[in-house]
Amino acid sequence: MFRPSHFTAVVLFALFASIVFGITQRATTRRMIHYGIYCFVLFVGSAIVLSWLMFLIAR
Amino acid sequence: MGACLIDGRGFLLPIPYSLNPGPLRYSQKGMAIEQNKNVAAGSGFVYLPLIAGWLVPGAGHFLLRKWARGALLTASILGMFILGIAMQGNLYSGASDILHILGLAGDLGNGLLFVFAKLLGLGADPVQVTTADWGTRFIVVAGLLNVIAAVDAHNLRTGRKS
Numbered sequence: 001m002f003r004p005s006h007f008t009a010v011v012l013f014a015l016f017a018s019i020v021f022g023i024t025q026r027a028t029t030r031r032m033i034h035y036g037i038y039c040f041v042l043f044v045g046s047a048i049v050l051s052w053l054m055f056l057i058a059r
Numbered sequence: 060m061g062a063c064l065i066d067g068r069g070f071l072l073p074i075p076y077s078l079n080p081g082p083l084r085y086s087q088k089g090m091a092i093e094q095n096k097n098v099a100a101g102s103g104f105v106y107l108p109l110i111a112g113w114l115v116p117g118a119g120h121f122l123l124r125k126w127a128r129g130a131l132l133t134a135s136i137l138g139m140f141i142l143g144i145a146m147q148g149n150l151y152s153g154a155s156d157i158l159h160i161l162g163l164a165g166d167l168g169n170g171l172l173f174v175f176a177k178l179l180g181l182g183a184d185p186v187q188v189t190t191a192d193w194g195t196r197f198i199v200v201a202g203l204l205n206v207i208a209a210v211d212a213h214n215l216r217t218g219r220k221s
Contacts, residue, residue, distance in 0.1 A: 002145035003190045012142060013197065016135040020204040023128050024211040027221050 007047075014043030108216045112209030114170040116140075119212025132208045139201035140172050148194025150182035162195070168202025 004012065022036025112119025117133030120126075150173065151163040166173050176182060182198070183191055214220040 001147055001190075002142060003188075004146070004193075009190075009193050013139075013200070016139040017200065017204060019131055019135040020208060023132060024207050 010044060010047045014040050014047075018043065105216055106213065108212035109209050112212040113168070113205065116170070116172070116205050116208065119209050120215070123212060123215050125215065136169075136201050136205045136208065137172070139197050139204065140169055140176075143194040143197030143201060144176060144181050146194025146197065147183040147188070147191040148196070148198045149184060149191065150176055150198065152177070162199055165199035165202045168204075168206040169198070170205065173202065 018036045018040035021039045022032040022034075026032045026035045108119035108122050111122055116136035117129040117131075120129030120132060149162075151159055151166050154160045154163055169176075182194075211220065
């Protein structure tokens, strides 16, 4: 059984989803790569920001 | 003033827009216009990439000879599905309430992967650990991503996307 940490799961999820988003939502290779990176950063970045927010709220 | 014709009595007659659309003021590259459709659409069943892409992740792009895109889509969707199974994610089977119906709809997006996983008895029914809950989400999202990829293959086939 695969038991990743929460952050590892977030990174894996973001990686796979960003690849599909990049390929399907843009037409040229260059724009696909840019959009994929953009989605990945937003996925992981928003998870980190929301995690800190929840941590501060819970204190 | 637009383009005109002179009739037999010397009157000016405006040319209908359909005959003289005038100068092109925007790019039609990548749009589903007849010219692009004719370029992209060959012979054969137009929904084949859509159906193939749904049944087997990436197959729609392989049919259109988009090898790199197809390989990346296959790796991503298959990887997400396998990780979901490895995390003991739940494969929805019944439709007891609205959440289960939505989960089942997402799972069905995996096409044959879902069928084979069901036949092999993969996935866990009760969610007992946190990773199993994440695994369930991974499987559902893999199905939804596969639907997006299949629609993308259809758009490539019809010429809506270059």
